[in-house]
Amino acid sequence: MGMYIWEESFVNRFMQGVVLVFILLSHSVYKTQVINCSIHDDPLPIPHNFYQPGDLLIGEIASQVFFFSNNLSFMEQPAHILIDEPISVPKYYQHILALALAVKEINEAPNIFSNISLGFHILNSYFTARMTYKATLSLLSAQHRFVPNFKCCHRSNLIALIGGHISEISANVAIISAIHKAPQMVPNEAKQHLGVVRLLQHFGWIWVGLGAVDDDKGDQFLQTVVPMLSQNGICYAFIVRIPKQSYVDELIGLLIEQWKNYDIFMETKVKIFFVYGEPPSFQVVRLMLFLADFLKIPPLCKVWIITSHWDFESLSIQKNWDIQAFNGSISFTVHSNQPLGFQKFTQVIRPSWAKRDGFIQDFWEQAFSCSLKMSQGRDEENEKKICTGEEKLENIPGILFEMSMTGHSYNVYNAVYAVAHALHSMYKSWSKHRRMVDGKGTAIQNVQPWQVHQFLKSTLFNNSAGDTVHFDDIGELVVGFDVTNWLMFNNGSVVRVKVGRLEPQAPPGKELIIHDEQIIWHQNFNQALPVSVCNDNCYPGYSRKKKEGEKFCCYDCAPCPEGMISHRKDADACVSCPENHYPNNDKSQCIPKVQSYLSYKEDLGIILATVAISFSFITTLVLGIFVKHKDTPIVKASNWTLAYILLISLLFCFPCALLFIGQPGKVICLLRQTAFGIIFSVALSSVLAKTITVVLAFMATKPGSGMRKWIRKGLANSIVLFCSFIQAGICTVWLSKSPPFPDVDMHSLKGEIILECNEGSSIMFYCVLGYMGFLAIVSFTVAFLARKLPDSFNEAKFITFSMLVFCSVWLTFIPTYLSTNGKYMVAVEIFCILCSSAGLLGCIFSPKCYIIVLRPELNSRKQLMWKTK
Known part of the structure; x- marks a missing residue:
């Protein structure tokens, strides 16, 4: 069964290299006849052959010599040879030497055969099918007799056949050998x-x-x-x-x-x-x-x-x-x-090295461009020099002959050893089962080729070059x-x-x-790597775009869309970067985004923090001045209670800016806007109360006015508490329903991950700002109407300026805030907090501080009453 499977392996493959064929001449399959061999001599023997006698023979179909000939036709009888002079392919002579070397080494090795010699018979195929068939049949026939498949008086002791290195020659050999169910063992093409x-x-x-x-x-x-x-x-x-x-x-x-x-x-x-x-x-x-x-x-x-x-x-x-x-x-x-022995073996090759080598003369003459024939006409003698016979193979150009063993020659060498090891395994097996005819091992000489087949499949050995030779399950050489x-x-x-x-x-x-x-x-x-493409490569940052009507290897290059990259040549499509990465300018790779927030370590954060602390210090200084001079007329005229409330609220407004600097956290996000909104509402409420008090005070001075009953400390405090309570209520609802929380913004800025406080509810945020704006507008309106009241120190006009500054700052805040991102948006809000707070502090308290500190002579009741009159 295995025999037929191996035969099928060859039928499906015409292979390069060595084709190793084992001829199965089974007595049980083929009819055996004894005939008179003398009358079947080959009328036209193959001239190019190499024979070395032995107890067992290995045959080879070589392809070294050919003749120029015309194509066959049925118009005339074909000539055997068109031109008498054969053409040799010198390089292929190495295949013959590889077989001869292997047989020589096997015969000299005591551990393979004893009392048995291995010989070979090599015939030339002439690169044609008809001569390949003839050579194959000649090897299958009796020695020197063209009688295939008959047992003659001079029987053929051929044990194996090695096909040619050209697949067509091996295929033609297989046509003949397939009749004998001959397996083929070849690598897979x-x-x-x-x-x-x-x-x-x-x-x-x-x-x-x-x-x-x-x-x-x-x-x-x-x-x-x-x-x-x-x-x-x-x-x-x-x-x-x-x-x-x-x-x-x-x-x-x-x-x-x-x-x-x-x-x-x-x-x-x-x-x-x-x-x-x-x-x-x-x-x-x-x-x-x-x-x-x-x-x-x-x-x-x-x-x-x-x-x-x-x-x-x-x-x-x-x-x-x-x-x-x-x-x-x-x-x-x-x-x-x-x-190991190949180089030494080639050094002894001479025209007379083997008497039965029918290839050496043509090889020698054509490899060295000389003639081995001693008797020549004068014209021919002038054309070719006489060979000395001592020329050396290493002097032949490499295009004609190589001194290193080629792949096919190496396979021939290993094939001969594979047969020898299979025969050796069979000999040991027979000895173990006592099936030898006598103790001298003569029975191995009568072995039939089909008997070697099962041992060949399991052959495994190391050759003299150090390589392991074996076959796989389907008979392919593992190489x-x-x-x-x-x-x-x-x-x-x-x-x-x-x-x-x-x-x-x-x-x-x-x-x-x-x-x-x-x-x-x-x-x-110029030693640069050759480039073989239909068009230039699409470099990273571009993707391939197919050209209509052309093969897929021909394409245009399209740049990657915004936000996408291609990081290798000839990318089929661009890909998006992960959220925490962004494309570089060339769109060839994704770069990790950096975290972005207003930090105390950068210049902008340091400047804003310094300004906030400085104004806090100034506010503290102003509060100290007012406390020290609380009994002076100008402080009393300013309603010192409201002045203290306003200064204390401003003292907290400036540090509010520090909540916006640094990495946002959960507590920080909860306090940022709510603390700022409530504290500013207190400040604005006190300003509103101060403005209303000023207006009511002047209205109460008129004769018969009923406004005197409204002028008392409780009214101002009530205004501050009431207005502040409304903002506190808005913030409470905000924190209970949708409070601010730490968040990250991956998309607003290229290359940055913005760490920010998400306001939770934008509506509530703008309600807080809107309410502060309402207080500011009301204060501005009342102060503006009271700016010309006849008072030696009319505070209404300073409140008007302060509210004008406050409203201007926050009106510009909204569009600026919405048009910026990241830490700059936070910086805008800090700037507005500081500017508006500084506007209140400067416009309302700087004139009073100027009089208290620098013009104390004006800080008297007489001056205030004179101005009023």
């Missing part, structure tokens, strides 16, 4: 797509170009990636389809067709080009860039983002082509490391991806720099780890 999305988000690239190979895999890639990009806030500006391969007779037309895409590549806003393709597609792009360079067209300035399918390899004839366009590219490569920064140099050197890691098993959002400071961008970016 979709994990790379997620890694690219995370990379684009990390750098803020939301306007990208897409390139995909023009086949079914490219269609599947676009169907997967386009919605994924959109869901993560990324748009594509264009999609370019890249041909997957070209034949000689189609090459010119292909270049003309692709040349139409060059203008699209030149899109200036798009700095990022995400490409899905494989080496044949890469060669098409290289041809296009080579043509652009030949025609002196400005080079592309892009950051190429590629998946692990794409490798920057070069043919020998291309090694002098400029590859600077790909400098700074970023790729997701299958994780690789450096086995991460390296984020690689590609550096291209003019001399053909290629350097891979690992700048990050993609861990698909990590929690969501933490899959990608990248080190920005290690990345070297294309030289045209």
Whole structure:
């Protein structure tokens, strides 16, 4: 059952990297026949192969050599090979060396096999489907016989098969191996797509170009990636389809067709080009860039983002082509490391290092641009130098061959070890259950591939590079991806720099780890982070506004409304600040509001408090003068009882202002307006009583007047008590129904939280002020009418001035009070209290104090009576 599940895992994925196939040649499933092998020799063997004998063999379908050929048609019989000279891709020779190294190390390791040798057989696919099928069938057949699925006299002891590094080659191998129910174990391709999305988000690239190979895999890639990009806030500006391969007779037309895409590549806003393709597609792009360079067209300035399918390899004839366009590219490569013996192993590679290596000659000649053939015509000898055979691989440009093990080679290396460890586990299991044929372990040589399968699923080991190799429940290789920064140099050197890691098993959002400071961008970016957006970012303080008819990545920027902010780039909408915060001038962040109230620590509070205390001191001084000179005529004429009441009330009026300074509290708020209203009402009542007394006194002096009975001390006191009682009643109702309380005002002033006393009932507050205004107006009216009475010291005119000051101050108070906020509103009320109180004190008592202190000669009954007469 597990076998079919694993097969389904492959059917759903055509994968980059290594495809590890275990051939199940079960006697119970397939018919076994014994035939005469000699009559089934392959009439056209594959020339490029590498064979090393062993008790058990591992096969590999390599893709290193190809021939130029025309497209197949049914008009004529196709030729086997169009051009005799093969073309080698030198970089892919490393895959062959990785397998050879792994087999060598396993055979030399005493703890894996004993009395059993491991061999390999590598055949070339020539990058074509028909040759891939032929190579696969050849490996499944008897040794050197093209008889698949038959047991011959020279039977094949193939135990496992490693597919090509190109997904199409692996898919073609799978078509053959699927007949044998062969499972496939590969990493999941979709994990790379997620890694690219995370990379684009990390750098803020939301306007990208897409390139995909023009086949079914490219269609599947676009169907997967386009919605994924959109869901993560990324748009594509264009999609370019890249041909997957070209034949000689189609090459010119292909270049003309692709040349139409060059203008699209030149899109200036798009700095990022995400490409899905494989080496044949890469060669098409290289041809296009080579043509652009030949025609002196400005080079592309892009950051190429590629998946692990794409490798920057070069043919020998291309090694002098400029590859600077790909400098700074970023790729997701299958994780690789450096086995301990790889560097030493490559140092011994020579043309004669292995007698049966059918790849080494083409690799050597094309990598070093020389010839291993000793007999040449004169013309050919002039074109190519003779190889010494002692050339060193480290001298080959990196575009042709890399000395560090690449991701695919690393997977080949691990795949061979995985098979060996599975065989070792099977050997131990059989030994434990005493199912060995003899004590020398010869039964392991007769193992069938399908028997290894169950042991492979549970394989777990540490390789010589220190990495752990194992598979998950569905047969996928548990492996991460390296984020690689590609550096291209003019001399053909290629350097891979690992700048990050993609861990698909990590929690969501933490899959990608990248080190920005290690990345070297294309030289045209001057080492600044490339910016790839449809339009400039909306900076904090602005929000995005969609452009009609365009993709969501293209937008306008609208400033945030008043009271709202956006604190990041490209905000979808502005947000309001909390109540205790306010936006800064740029509307990019919320700033905590400061508490605001009239404090004793600030200049305004200090000045007002000083003035209030000073006037209190002056009032005390005046009261002292009047007490000291209470028996003088001018004090007696002023009705000293009312004068004392007025001075004492003024003495309390000035300190009332201090209740308005400082942080408002519950008691303070209750006392502020009520104490001020009652005390001022007492003062105004005494002024009113004094004015009425003056008027009645003059009216009583007339002969036959009946006003004498009203002139007595009780009348004045009654007026003061009655008028004060009414204000006290208003305040009592106010405190009982809706008393003032401490409150905060978050909205009146920007950046401030106003600590204030809420009046509770505005109606009652204005009733208190209105009643005081009524008393002032009545006093002013009576005093104004009595201002010309014939008296040596007519107090009515001074009361008139005092009431004029009082009314003027409080009439200007109301509009000013309503138009201000916070501590300045409180300061306005304090100012009015001090001014009105000072007006009463100054207008009424300063003339008397002047006479008492400075002109005592005028303070006599004679002077008062003379003036009256």
